[in-house]
Amino acid sequence: MRAAVFRSPALIDIFRGVKRALGVLGAGVLAVALIVVPQPAFAADASYRTLSAARNPDWMGGLASGASLAALSIPGTHETLAIHGGDYVQAQENFGDSAATLTAQLNAGIRMIDIRARVNEGNTFTIHHGATYQVANFDDVLDKLxxxxxxxxxxxxxxxxxxxxxxxxxxCVDASGQNSFPDIFDAYVAARPGLFWAPSVTRASAAAVPTLGAVRGKVVLAVLNGPRGGRFSNYGLAQFSGWNDGSSTYVQDEYNVPSVFSIPAKREAVSDFLATTNAGDPTKLYVNFASGAGAGAPPYWVAGGALWEQGVDPYVLDYLNDNTLSRTGVLMLDFPGGGLINKIISIN
Structure with a gap:
């Protein structure tokens, strides 16, 4: 286990203030606080917060066109554009507003994205994580794609x-008097003919998992979710009809990680689903969220580690290095490192 430790500057300032206020006693309080208060345990490394260390803009180009997307090992990002709002909101490294962060992720090799939209005036979508606007609009996302x-x-x-x-x-609260979420989405699709793989963006019928050759140069909509989960029929892939808020047959999303002491359970959920994916239906696409958060565990603790608990990102990299898998499915990551992205891609 790595010994590198970094401390939150804000928390250190708080503890220094306590020390000044309490004098000699404050030194003891400070020492206890640094032990008791969970701190990020691991600095940026191959698994965590080093996305720009990976550069894989054309990794799918070398794969067989006849391969099903279900057969692939695909790195993805949870809350792809959550770069503002502080420790409990940010989930990705910040490479710029207006979806410039998305471009950085795509160049690194990320091939599944998680976009969260608010209905705004003018029947438009703006990108949010909860109440926080992420300084990007859906047009920015589609432009970059x-x-x-x-x-x-x-x-x-x-x-x-x-x-x-x-x-x-x-x-957040959607703007009033606007069209429905699916109607607004349809207008975006119609304004950019050819960008989306058509079978995934029709209300008539959901699509089967395609081959890579059928969708090269296209965006594949996996699912169109409502604000509390549930799929807007019949968008996306038919296999995700049960994709609600959290886990379902082909999705692991145990996102509630109440405290640092719950990180081991999240690690286990991810590794168990990797085993499920490896042994599962080869015609189905499995999506495994490595992300999580709670009142006592902001996203970066869960991803990178806190106190004595190994974060999910380094754990997944260790797991992939120690086990031989035929596929990982899609791994949806917070703050992924370049080495972790490269490892997932290498399994192909």
């Missing part, structure tokens, strides 16, 4: 699109 796929036509990008706003505390 179109530009990337035009430059790298051998690739495909799988998208999960979710209506973000529930109206509850901590969430």
């Amino acid at each position: 179109a530009a990337f796929l035009a430059a790298h036509p051998g690739e495909t990008v799988i998208m999960r699109l979710k209506q973000e706003c529930t109206g509850e505390t901590g969430s």
Whole structure:
């Protein structure tokens, strides 16, 4: 286990203030606080917060066109554009607004994205994580996808699109008087003919999992989710009819990680689903969320580790190095490192 430790500057300032206020006693309080308060345990490394160390803009181009997407090992990002809002909201490294962060991820090799949208005035989508606007709009997302796929036509990008706003505390509220979420989405699709793989964006019928050759240069919609889960029929892939808020047959999304002490359970959920994927139906696409958070565990603790607990990202890299898998399915990651992205791609 690595010994590198980094401390939150904000927390250190707090502890210094306590020390000044309490004098000699404060030194003891400070020492206890540094032991008791969970701190990020691991600095940036091959598994965590080093996305730019990977560069794989054309990795799908070398794969057989007849391969099903279900057969592939695919790195993805959870809350792909969650780069603002502080420790409990940010889930990805910040490479710029207006979806510039998406371009950085695509160039690194990310091929499944998780986009969360608020219904805004003018029947438009803005990108949110909860109440926090992520300084990007859905047009920015589609612009970046179109530009990337035009430059790298051998690739495909799988998208999960979710209506973000529930109206509850901590969430956002959709603008009133607008069209329905599916109607607005349809208008975006119609304005960009050829960008999406057509069978995945029709209300008439959901699609079977395609071959890579059928979707090169296209965006594949995996699922169109409502604000509390559930799929807007019949968008996306038919196998995800049961994709709700959390886990389902082909999705592991045990996102509730209440505290640092719950990180081992999240690691186990990810490794168990990797085993399920490896032994599962070869015609189905499995999506495994390595992300999680809770009141006592912000996303970066779960991803990178805290106190004595190994984070999910380094755990997954160790697991993949120690086990021989035929496929990983899609791994949806927070703050992925370049080495982890490279490892997932290498399994292909």
